[in-house]
Amino acid sequence: MIIAANLKTNFTRAQTSKYVDEVEKFLQTNNICEDVFVFPAASSLNTHNGKITLGAQNAYATKNGAFTGEIGLDHLDEFGIKTILIGHSERRHILGETQKMIAEKFHFYKEQGFRIVYCIGESLEVREAGNDVMMEFLSSQLEGIDLEYEKLILAYEPVWAIGTGLTPTLEDITSLHLQLKKKCSAPLLYGGSVKVTNAKEVLALDGVDGILVGSAALYAEHFCTMCEYAHNLDK
Ligand code: 13P
Numbered sequence: 001m002i003i004a005a006n007l008k009t010n011f012t013r014a015q016t017s018k019y020v021d022e023v024e025k026f027l028q029t030n031n032i033c034e035d036v037f038v039f040p041a042a043s044s045l046n047t048h049n050g051k052i053t054l055g056a057q058n059a060y061a062t063k064n065g066a067f068t069g070e071i072g073l074d075h076l077d078e079f080g081i082k083t084i085l086i087g088h089s090e091r092r093h094i095l096g097e098t099q100k101m102i103a104e105k106f107h108f109y110k111e112q113g114f115r116i117v118y119c120i121g122e123s124l125e126v127r128e129a130g131n132d133v134m135m136e137f138l139s140s141q142l143e144g145i146d147l148e149y150e151k152l153i154l155a156y157e158p159v160w161a162i163g164t165g166l167t168p169t170l171e172d173i174t175s176l177h178l179q180l181k182k183k184c185s186a187p188l189l190y191g192g193s194v195k196v197t198n199a200k201e202v203l204a205l206d207g208v209d210g211i212l213v214g215s216a217a218l219y220a221e222h223f224c225t226m227c228e229y230a231h232n233l234d235k
Helices: 015-028 075-079 089-093 099-111 124-128 131-140 170-183 194-202 220-231
Strands: 003-005 036-041 052-054 083-086 115-120 152-156 190-191 209-212
Touching: 003 099, 003 190, 003 220, 015 052, 015 089, 015 220, 052 152, 099 115, 124 131, 131 170, 152 170, 170 190, 170 194, 194 209, 209 220
Parallel strands: 003 036, 003 209, 036 052, 083 115, 115 152, 152 190, 190 209
Antiparallel strands: none
């Protein structure tokens, strides 16, 4: 299974290093061989040899150049980073990334052979409009994305569940994941208010291949427990 921590705009370089060391030590000691990803802030990227794979939360679709405030492929190459998050709702809604920009970014990093964790998710308004509208909306977030790409991991993160403590019901997550699986056979993660208290049951659901965790992953101990849950699940 895949267990991923999106650290967002949290932790300095020193704090990230301590965090990664702590989680790595836990994975080694407990012989956990799930796919564990940690996505630190850009300024905390580093080389890492171990069970954890470090990935970028974002990068511009360029090797380098005049894109003030952005990092590019060269900056990821320096640390051997070959994994990237694309399409996160915070980048779509707060930073204004359009589907066109997201698809371009996807295409660029696909060409570079990156593992891409590609996020989609609907607002509460869309969800309340019913299943058909919701599926249509989610399909629009897949426009321009190569769903056959062998290094694609899909993450379903309902916007209204991110950082709110709210989650869809387990039945809703299963139903949605099984519908998405019909569109794309890539591993599919659930994200949005996953915590130690609900991770085990979410991980056990049909159609769920892992979790993408934000706030709760900031506690190394909690994130380690979630990795252990995945490890202990016979899935
Ligand atoms: P929370 O776990 O804080 O809801 O965030 C989820 C998320 O956005 C992971 O990418």
